[in-house]
Amino acid sequence: MSSVAEKKQSRRRVVVVGGGFGGLKAVAALRKAEVDxxxxxxxxxxxxxxxxxxVATAALSPAQIAQPIRAILKRQRNVDVVLDEVTGIDTTARQxxxxxxPIAYDDLILATGASHAYFGHDHWQEAAPGLKSLDDATALRRRILNAFEQAELSEDAAERQALLTFCVVGGGPTGVEMAGAIAELAHRTLVHEFRRIDTRIARVILIEAGPRILAAMPASLSAKAQQGxxxxxxxxxxxxxxTDCTQTSVQVGAERIDCRTIVWAAGVRASPVGSWLGANVALDRAGRVKVNPDLSVPGLPGVYVIGDAAAVNMAGGKPVPGVAPAAKQQGRYVAGLISRQVRGQSAPPPFAYVDQGNLATVGRGEAxxxxxxxxxxxxxxxxxxxLIHVFFLIDFRNRITVSLDWIWSFVTDGRSARLITEGERKQP
Structure with a gap:
């Protein structure tokens, strides 16, 4: 018995912070490694x-795109799951x-993702929420659906139009997809469900500071997305x-757009990893940690940052994009590096991102x-x-239900998750 305990104590302790794409991939890739x-x-x-x-536009329910971490990892015996909030990192004591x-570590993988960036205007957040969590999505769904309900009750034409005006800020994939989904909801799904308003008068405005939407894609596809x-x-x-966001309007230059629903999709900033690691850690303008080519943090042996929290460049000098495939590749790479160290093997070549392309859906039947x-x-x-999105859903049951919901929506223009739960019926 003592030899078993000694063997376990001698195993490397690897702590992964964050159960997103990068963190889960790192954990899964270490399933056969002699680590705890x-x-x-x-x-x-x-x-x-x-x-x-x-979820935010009522096409899917939260449970269809989320899976309990313990259920995902229940067959991986070398991992413990801790539901807790990280408050800092003691890199000297390795905790x-x-x-x-505190949780002690020999190796630490930080995969904490990113949050919304308001470019110095954090007070806009309450008026213009972003979309990073299930809580964000259900709050936006509540806000969007309530806008139609309040418009149905309003006796004032100007107020009704403001309630039926939806502004999406940011022309990246999230902004494009949100704008298209809200338009479909208003102009197709809800058309015959209200008695006092015509939901087809709803305005959906997508606002992009750059010269075109989907700037990461070729100009031809960007143009087709805009046409769609x-x-x-x-x-x-x-x-x-x-230039300003309030609960009742969006300001663009000298023009004020009266609206009651604003969706922020204009930028991200890294989670507070940089502040956890100390003042000597270099960050970029978005708060991401500037890592070595092997994704380790300079001056902090055994500490790695991956995904949206890491600033790492591709061979040509362009930054690795903050997308799920990049986080997964980085998680797999760091796991492989640690596995080689455990086995006493030489270090792998530097991390090299393989670009798997960009996708964005515009609306029903168009992407x-x-x-x-x-x-x-x-x-x-x-x-x-x-096909790609269904394939990468972790739970097989969710793949089936999502596919069926999409087929139903395609045939009927319906959306199966249009619920405003009790206690959430607030003014938009």
């Missing part, structure tokens, strides 16, 4: 973030500090910077796909987009 793993997350579920906007107490949005009734405004060697738009792109 601890995964720490303040939420008990892994979230498939690319489909959050579908992760949590509200429940406009066919849905979305007003796309490029070269337009937001754009850029795989580099292959570019698609329209229905073929939408089918490809759906």
């Amino acid at each position: 793993l601890t995964l720490v997350d303040r939420r008990n579920h892994h979230l498939f973030q690319p489909l959050l906007y579908q 992760v500090l949590t509200r429940s107490g 949005l406009e066919r849905l009734g979305v007003t796309v405004r490029v070269n337009t910077a937001v 754009v796909v850029d795989l580099g060697w292959l570019k698609l738009s329209g229905l073929p792109a939408w089918l490809f987009w759906g």
Whole structure:
């Protein structure tokens, strides 16, 4: 018995903070390694973030895009799951500090993701919420659905139009997908469900500060995405910077747009990893940790940062994008590096990101796909987009229910998750 205990004590202690794409991939890739793993997350579920906007627009329910972390890892015997909030890191004592107490580590993988960036205007957050968590998505769903309910009750034409005006700030994939989904909800799904308002008068405005939406894609696909949005009734405004957001309006230059629902999709900033690691750690403008080519933190042996919290460049000098495939590749890479160290093998080559392309859905039956060697738009792109997203859902049951809901929505224009739960019926 003592030899077993001694063997366990001699095993490397690897702590992973964050149960997102990168953190889970790192844990899974270490399942056969002679290490003891601890995964720490303040939420008990892994979230498939690319489909959050579908929860926010009532196409899917929260349980369809989330899975309990313990259920995912129940067969991996070398990992403990800790539901707790990290408050700091003691790099000298090699401990992760949590509200429940310290957790010792030999190797630390920080995969804590990112939050919304308001570019120095954090007071806009209450008026213009973003979309990073299930709580964000259900709050936005509540706000969007309540806007229609309040418009139905309003006797004032100007107030009714403001309630039926939806502004989405940011023309990246999240903004494009949100704008298209809200337009479909207003112009198709809800058309016959209200008696006093015509939901087709709803305005959906997508505001982008740059010269075009989906700037990471080729200009031809960007143009097709804009055309698709406009066919849905979305007003796309490029070269337009937001200068103020309030509970009742969006300011763009000298123009004020009266609206009651604003969705922020204009930028991200890293989680507080940099402050946890100390003043000597270099950060970029978005608060991401500047890591070595092997994703380790300079001056902190055994500490690695991956995913949206890491600033790492590709071979040509461009930054690795903050997308799920990049986080997963980084998680797999760090896990492989630690496994080689445990086995006494030489270090692997530096991390090299393999770009798997960009995808964005515009609306029902329409999307754009850029795989580099292959570019698609329209229905073929939408089918490809759906196949990829269903394939990467972790739970097989969720793949089935999501597929059935999408088929039902495609045939009927319906949305199956249009619920405002009791106690949440607040003014937008």
